[in-house]
Amino acid sequence: MADQKPKSGVWSTVKPFVNGGASGMLATCVVQPIDMVKVRIQLGQGSATDVTKNMLKNEGIAAFYKGLSAGLLRQATYTTARLGSFK
Structure with missing residues (x-):
């Protein structure tokens, strides 16, 4: 070794x-x-169960991933630099 x-x-x-x-x-x-x-609950759209059911019924599974591109861009820049430079 x-x-x-x-x-x-x-x-x-x-x-x-x-x-x-x-x-x-x-x-x-x-x-x-x-x-x-969580965001939709904070907006007063009901409980977690109600929000989830309504999202699936009215908007489909893609509703859960709205805004994903912004989150990925943040991770690709900020987290990459932060964790990459950490020693």
Whole structure:
């Protein structure tokens, strides 16, 4: 183990940025539907169950992912830089 040299090159420099951005973007995709329901509850559209049923009935499954592009853009910039530069 003492004979191992530290890895050098582009990938070892870029890897934390790629991992940080990818993990942030994946987390946004998972949390987006929950966040959309939360926002509509805050707007006074009913309970979580009522909001979810109404969204599915009136707008379909795509309603849960409205605004996803903005969340992904934020993660691709902010989280990539923040987690990539963290040591």
